[in-house]
Amino acid sequence: METGNASTLSPPRARLLPRLPALTSYLGRGLFHFLLTLQGLGAFALITLGVMITRFGAAREVIRPRVFQEAARAGLRLLPMFLFMAAALGLVVIGQTVSWLAPVGAIDFLGTVMVIVVVRELGPLATALLVLARIGTANVIELGTARAMGEVEALEALGIDPIHYLVVPRVIGMALGVFALTVYLILGALLSGYLWAFVQDVPLRPGDYFHQLASALSGLDFALLAVKTLAFGSIIALVTCYHGLAQPLRLEEVSRATVAAVAQSIIACVLIDALFIIIYLVT
Amino acid sequence: MTGHLPAPAGAPAIEMTDVAVGAMRDPDTIVAKQINWTVNAGEYWVVAGLHGSGKSDFLMLTGGLMPPRQGRYQFFGGAMPIFEEARLKERLRLGLVFDGGQLFNHLTVAENIALPLRYHYNLSRSQAAATVSKLLECTELAPWAESTPGTLGRSWQKRAGLARALALKPEVLLVDGPLAGLDPRHVKWWLGFLDQLAKGHPLMQGRPLTLVVTTADIRPWKGHARQFAVLRNHGFVVLGAWEQLEAATGDAG
Numbered sequence: 001m002e003t004g005n006a007s008t009l010s011p012p013r014a015r016l017l018p019r020l021p022a023l024t025s026y027l028g029r030g031l032f033h034f035l036l037t038l039q040g041l042g043a044f045a046l047i048t049l050g051v052m053i054t055r056f057g058a059a060r061e062v063i064r065p066r067v068f069q070e071a072a073r074a075g076l077r078l079l080p081m082f083l084f085m086a087a088a089l090g091l092v093v094i095g096q097t098v099s100w101l102a103p104v105g106a107i108d109f110l111g112t113v114m115v116i117v118v119v120r121e122l123g124p125l126a127t128a129l130l131v132l133a134r135i136g137t138a139n140v141i142e143l144g145t146a147r148a149m150g151e152v153e154a155l156e157a158l159g160i161d162p163i164h165y166l167v168v169p170r171v172i173g174m175a176l177g178v179f180a181l182t183v184y185l186i187l188g189a190l191l192s193g194y195l196w197a198f199v200q201d202v203p204l205r206p207g208d209y210f211h212q213l214a215s216a217l218s219g220l221d222f223a224l225l226a227v228k229t230l231a232f233g234s235i236i237a238l239v240t241c242y243h244g245l246a247q248p249l250r251l252e253e254v255s256r257a258t259v260a261a262v263a264q265s266i267i268a269c270v271l272i273d274a275l276f277i278i279i280y281l282v283t
Numbered sequence: 284m285t286g287h288l289p290a291p292a293g294a295p296a297i298e299m300t301d302v303a304v305g306a307m308r309d310p311d312t313i314v315a316k317q318i319n320w321t322v323n324a325g326e327y328w329v330v331a332g333l334h335g336s337g338k339s340d341f342l343m344l345t346g347g348l349m350p351p352r353q354g355r356y357q358f359f360g361g362a363m364p365i366f367e368e369a370r371l372k373e374r375l376r377l378g379l380v381f382d383g384g385q386l387f388n389h390l391t392v393a394e395n396i397a398l399p400l401r402y403h404y405n406l407s408r409s410q411a412a413a414t415v416s417k418l419l420e421c422t423e424l425a426p427w428a429e430s431t432p433g434t435l436g437r438s439w440q441k442r443a444g445l446a447r448a449l450a451l452k453p454e455v456l457l458v459d460g461p462l463a464g465l466d467p468r469h470v471k472w473w474l475g476f477l478d479q480l481a482k483g484h485p486l487m488q489g490r491p492l493t494l495v496v497t498t499a500d501i502r503p504w505k506g507h508a509r510q511f512a513v514l515r516n517h518g519f520v521v522l523g524a525w526e527q528l529e530a531a532t533g534d535a536g
Contacts (some may be wrong), residue, residue, distance in 0.1 A: 145388075158398070158402075
């Protein structure tokens with residue numbers, strides 16, 4: 001019997017044991033790679049910040065139009081898509097909320113739910129992810145291709161700082177773009193939310209709805225919304241620029257760099273969001 | 284334009300002592316070593332080498348885009364490469380023309396040429412327009428001024444790269460493989476234009492430019508360049524003037 005047990009238990013154990021070193025090696029490599037990326041990103045962010053400070057106001061005739069161009073690209077030009085998303089977000093949140101709150105007579109909390117869900121959480125995060133999908137990926141591809149085609153070396157040969165010319169306008173433009181689009185998305189979602197509630201015959205007057213919203217909002221919401229969206233935009237720009245620019249790339253490596261940049265940007269945004277949730281909980 | 288008084292003819296512009304050149308893509312790979320080379324102001328050098336001999340890497344190092352793996356490289360008496368903001372003016376005394384022009388694809392040809400001027404002197408488009416227009420005329424690029432680089436043939440992209448490098452009126456110009464893949468008409472234009480730059484082109488207010496050009500084929504440069512060198516077997520050999528080169532090959536033959 002004992003022999004029989006040993007023979008039935010040992011094969012899986014025997015299979016598992018040789019895999020352990022491979023597994024630890026895989027995890028170790030992953031951790032090492034993560035730490036290296038974190039170090040690289042941190043250094044890149046600090047260099048960019050340093051350039052923003054030391055070269056503030058330099059080459060204004062060239063840099064300022066590029067900042068406007070990037071802000072328009074990551075902001076104004078995405079507005080139609082964001083208005084559509086705002087209508088959809090209002091529908092989703094109000095549709096679900098009404099179906100749960102109406103039976104228990106808690107319609108008075110509609111505005112509070114909108115503030116918690118749309119203003120504090122979904123609005124900024126959804127905006128960041130959409131901007132990442134539309135502009136962040138384009139950033140990596142453009143910069144990665146420029147790097148692979150030797151355009152960065154050409155800038156250096158002309159004495160033009162690639163961080164100043166290529167990264168700084170993208171960071172400022174994307175931070176402003178994400179901030180502005182979040183504001184429009186939130187306003188659109190709050191408005192469309194009321195319209196969907198009206199369509200569903202919820203007995204709520206516009207004045208009451210906006211009173212609910214106003215009482216649920218605090219000054220801190222406005223301040224944290226601004227800080228959070230600017231942080232989202234800056235982080236997405238930095239991560240995508242880092243992957244496009246920081247290392248020499250060959251053309252065939254651009255797609256891999258894009259995938260890595262998107263994954264890391266999402267993780268960074270979620271981590272920042274978690275940090276802000278903690279701030280909300282603490283305050 | 285660079286804020287420096289031009290160096291007198293004969294003053295050392297480029298001085299390399301026991302320099303080892305790493306590959307641009309992989310700096311740990313040494314493509315050439317023990318380079319001892321001096322280029323004086325006003326000289327016109329051609330550095331020859333077969334494909335893969337490290338000509339472009341050598342020129343990138345000379346252009347200050349990467350440090351030597353070993354040895355000492357001085358440009359007008361100052362250590363190269365120059366990355367410090369304070370020495371930027373010194374750095375701009377050197378212009379570099381890449382093999383494929385390496386134009387910025389998001390800008391038009393005119394914007395490409397204007398970029399270094401506008402960036403370093405904080406000029407608006409209209410303020411830079413006159414200089415850009417002269418450069419476009421000299422390089423026969425005026426019809427393509429508003430085209431993006433992708434719509435231009437490789438020959439014209441190279442010329443646009445040359446015009447962009449000349450925008451800041453450098454004292455030393457490095458040109459990577461200007462004749463590679465060109466038809467005879469373009470070859471003739473390049474040889475003629477570089478000759479004019481070496482003697483003193485009106486664009487440069489008649490000031491002779493110090494030229495270093497790389498090539499895979501040394502023959503078209505006979506009667507144009509004044510000094511020759513070759514990169515081979517990971518080494519750098521100074522051949523001297525064409526007459527010395529002919530005498531050496533004659534002796535060898």
